[in-house]
Amino acid sequence: MSYAAPTQNSLTGIPMVDTYLSGFSVISMFFSQYLHMDISAYISLVFLLATVVATVRLRVETVMEKFRGYFTSTIEVRMDDEVFSYLMFWISRQRFSQKSTRVVASTRTNSGYYYYSDDSDEDSDDSDDDEGDMVSASNDFDSYWEKRVGKDKLKPLRITPAEGTHNFRFRNYRITFRREREEKRQFGWGSPPEKLYISCFGRNPDILKDLLLEAQKMYVDRDGDRTIIYRGQRNSDACFDWTRCMARSPRPLSTVVLDEGQKSAFISDIKEYLHPYTRRWYSNRGIPYRRGYMLHGPPGTGKSSLCFAAAGTMHLKIYLISLNSKTLTEDALATLFQSLPRRCIVLLEDVDAAGVANKRSNSTTPSTGTNSTSTEASASAEQKNTSTPAPESPSDGDKTENTDSSANQGVSLSALLNIIDGVASSEGRILVMTTNHIEKLDPALLRPGRVDMTVAFGYSDRETLKDLFLAIYAPLACEIKSTSAISRAAAVREQENGKLSLLKGHAGRRTPSTSSNISQTFSVQSSSEEEIRQMAEEFADRIPSGEFTPAEIQGFLLLHKKSPQNAIEEASMWVQQTRDNKAQQQTNGD
Numbered sequence: 001m002s003y004a005a006p007t008q009n010s011l012t013g014i015p016m017v018d019t020y021l022s023g024f025s026v027i028s029m030f031f032s033q034y035l036h037m038d039i040s041a042y043i044s045l046v047f048l049l050a051t052v053v054a055t056v057r058l059r060v061e062t063v064m065e066k067f068r069g070y071f072t073s074t075i076e077v078r079m080d081d082e083v084f085s086y087l088m089f090w091i092s093r094q095r096f097s098q099k100s101t102r103v104v105a106s107t108r109t110n111s112g113y114y115y116y117s118d119d120s121d122e123d124s125d126d127s128d129d130d131e132g133d134m135v136s137a138s139n140d141f142d143s144y145w146e147k148r149v150g151k152d153k154l155k156p157l158r159i160t161p162a163e164g165t166h167n168f169r170f171r172n173y174r175i176t177f178r179r180e181r182e183e184k185r186q187f188g189w190g191s192p193p194e195k196l197y198i199s200c201f202g203r204n205p206d207i208l209k210d211l212l213l214e215a216q217k218m219y220v221d222r223d224g225d226r227t228i229i230y231r232g233q234r235n236s237d238a239c240f241d242w243t244r245c246m247a248r249s250p251r252p253l254s255t256v257v258l259d260e261g262q263k264s265a266f267i268s269d270i271k272e273y274l275h276p277y278t279r280r281w282y283s284n285r286g287i288p289y290r291r292g293y294m295l296h297g298p299p300g301t302g303k304s305s306l307c308f309a310a311a312g313t314m315h316l317k318i319y320l321i322s323l324n325s326k327t328l329t330e331d332a333l334a335t336l337f338q339s340l341p342r343r344c345i346v347l348l349e350d351v352d353a354a355g356v357a358n359k360r361s362n363s364t365t366p367s368t369g370t371n372s373t374s375t376e377a378s379a380s381a382e383q384k385n386t387s388t389p390a391p392e393s394p395s396d397g398d399k400t401e402n403t404d405s406s407a408n409q410g411v412s413l414s415a416l417l418n419i420i421d422g423v424a425s426s427e428g429r430i431l432v433m434t435t436n437h438i439e440k441l442d443p444a445l446l447r448p449g450r451v452d453m454t455v456a457f458g459y460s461d462r463e464t465l466k467d468l469f470l471a472i473y474a475p476l477a478c479e480i481k482s483t484s485a486i487s488r489a490a491a492v493r494e495q496e497n498g499k500l501s502l503l504k505g506h507a508g509r510r511t512p513s514t515s516s517n518i519s520q521t522f523s524v525q526s527s528s529e530e531e532i533r534q535m536a537e538e539f540a541d542r543i544p545s546g547e548f549t550p551a552e553i554q555g556f557l558l559l560h561k562k563s564p565q566n567a568i569e570e571a572s573m574w575v576q577q578t579r580d581n582k583a584q585q586q587t588n589g590d
């Protein structure tokens with residue numbers, strides 16, 4: 001065998017090849033020194049082979065892809081949609097997820113994009129209402145709390161299949177689940193966004209749609225009758241979108257203390273608006289199917305509470321926007337309004353925010369004190385308080401007239417007016433706006449069509465004071481039932497413990513009775529409803545009417561939640577103290 005020393009020519013190309021095939025120069029050196037072979041002579045052949053293999057692989061993949069595309073049905077689910085949360089929630093509860101050998105363990109299954117992290121605890125084992133917990137907390141709170149805190153530290157783990165392809169069966173169909181990461185797009189600070197694919201064999205995707213419907217149902221059923229709240233906020237792509245932020249137990253309407261007439265007018269109006277007949281009525285007459293309410297009054301008088309209670313009563317979701325948000329632009333607000341579902345409550349808080357409060361002309365409604373405005377507003381509310389849809393104003397010139405610059409002032413009045421009832425504005429929603437300063441608002445915002453009913457909230461009058469007292473102290477049927485059930489359970493346990501200690505011959509020291517502990521913890525006192533009503537009158541005698549907000553009164557009563565008698569005795573002192581504090585704050589403010 002003759003040895004051909006590597007020629008200058010063949011070796012000069014090696015460093016360049018090294019950039020493509022790292023280590024090639026070392027291997028080439030090894031071959032030439034020990035085996036006396038110049039492998040650089042084969043470079044072109046290697047490249048040719050590699051190209052052929054790559055081309056064949058690409059062809060095969062393309063053919064396979066086409067084959068798959070033709071003979072399978074696939075649904076793609078993107079992370080920026082709520083369906084992602086449905087599917088992941090459902091998948092995490094399937095047996096194949098638990099058995100898979102490649103999984104992702106996390107404390108939540110939602111996308112983190114569409115779904116706010118607070119919500120991740122929603123389906124955790126929250127047994128705060130559990131009667132067993134109440135018994136043990138009444139027996140020995142410290143050890144109950146230690147256990148509770150220990151449990152809370154351990155967040156339930158959600159196991160979902162890792163990236164890649166997984167197969168499982170759904171209603172006897174073989175389904176392929178694929179999870180992919182979009183490495184090219186970074187998702188805020190977190191990991192890149194993901195895409196999910198579910199596929200089945202055949203050209204009929206119905207089974208996949210059924211799967212998604214089941215996933216949606218499982219996800220939605222978990223909410224029960226809770227009120228779901230979405231918030232309009234910026235996502236990591238810097239776009240505004242609705243983010244589900246919490247699910248709250250519905251607030252009974254009866255817990256909102258407000259003049260019964262006003263309360264029932266508000267609810268009846270919403271019910272009538274949601275009636276299918278009304279929808280047709282609006283459409284037949286060419287009137288945009290929208291309804292707006294303005295709730296106004298000082299802070300802490302129950303505006304948000306009424307809105308939440310109404311949403312709970314009507315099983316509607318709340319879409320919350322705060323006009324005070326520094327990052328909310330007019331475009332963002334318009335986008336949020338365009339992506340509202342058909343039936344929902346949009347809660348627009350603080351409509352007296354900077355840009356909106358700038359009236360079209362300074363000569364409009366002069367600014368007055370809160371109390372007098374409240375009365376005026378109530379009067380105007382009465383005028384507008386009609387379930388008949390108000391006619392659209394003939395001219396919408398008010399939308400375009402606004403000359404105020406919105407730069408750095410948030411959403412301007414003209415933009416808000418356009419968004420609320422512009423041509424592109426969605427239909428079917430219920431708009432509830434709240435403000436502490438109705439006197440600052442331009443009449444254009446309050447005109448029928450934009451605001452169809454106004455509800456005025458004010459400081460607590462005598463009736464409100466009594467109702468708030470009753471709301472805290474009157475025995476509730478559900479609590480009486482559960483307290484007596486707990487007491488019965490505790491009594492049985494006590495009896496069993498007693499028998500046990502007798503059997504063991506422990507006559508010893510007796511611990512205080514559990515059932516008496518519970519009644520001490522839960523029952524305010526053994527006052528009858530009539531007596532509580534009597535006390536409510538006494539309480540109302542001691543608090544001046546029209547001076548304090550319901551929130552302030554509720555705060556005071558909560559300090560004495562176990563003793564209405566104490567609340568009555570300390571009421572006058574609290575009034576004096578609160579007045580002094582307010583005066584002090586005012587002096588500091590000046």
Ligand SMILES: Nc1ncnc2c1ncn2[C@@H]1O[C@H](COP(=O)(O)OP(=O)(O)OP(=O)(O)O)[C@@H](O)[C@H]1O
Pocket residue numbers: 255256257258297298299300301302303304305306435436457550551552554
């Ligand atoms: N009319 C009311 N009936 C029952 N509870 C009330 C009432 N007003 C206030 N509260 C209680 O006071 C607290 C604050 O009430 P809420 O948030 O509804 O007030 P608000 O008028 O919306 O205040 P803000 O203008 O500051 O948003 C809540 O805990 C609520 O239960």
